[in-house]
Amino acid sequence: MQTSTHLHFNGNCREAFDFYARTFGGKIVFSMTYGESPGAEKTSPESGNKIIHARIDFGGQCLLGCDTPAEHYHTPEGFNVMAAVEQPAEAERIFATLADGGQVTMAVQETFWAHRFGMVTDRFGTPWMVNCAKPLGAVTAAARKSA
DSSP: OOOOEEEEESSOHHHHHHHHHHHHTOEEEEEEEGGGSTTGGGSOGGGTTSEEEEEEEETTEEEEEEEOOGGGOOOOOSOOEEEEOSSHHHHHHHHHHHHTTSEEEEEEEOOSSEEEEEEEEOTTSOEEEEEEEOOHHHHHHHHHHHO
């Protein structure tokens, strides 16, 4: 089984996905508007150019999204999308990019489990955690010291 994150936007999915593709080095492999969909005749004029489904692929993983009809949109809460990266400098770059115009919950910093970790809600309302993990052995050793 695989899981994927499917994000809902309030009319700015196209802009958000262009931003995510640039930020994470991914590629938008599918994007369809409500006006291009098989049910286009039932689409209101104001929804015609909104995204009914989009997909970004990044190295064997994907991020999915759509513009939710305004009457069904809710601000995201109760989760974060995790961006796990290999290098501290990459974690800092991604965090800074996501934070531009967003709101920082926890500044990017070293923790006992990560070379760099930070939490931010980007300008599109998506909550992120950026993590550059330390090797599991180092984390286990740090936990034993504090016990």
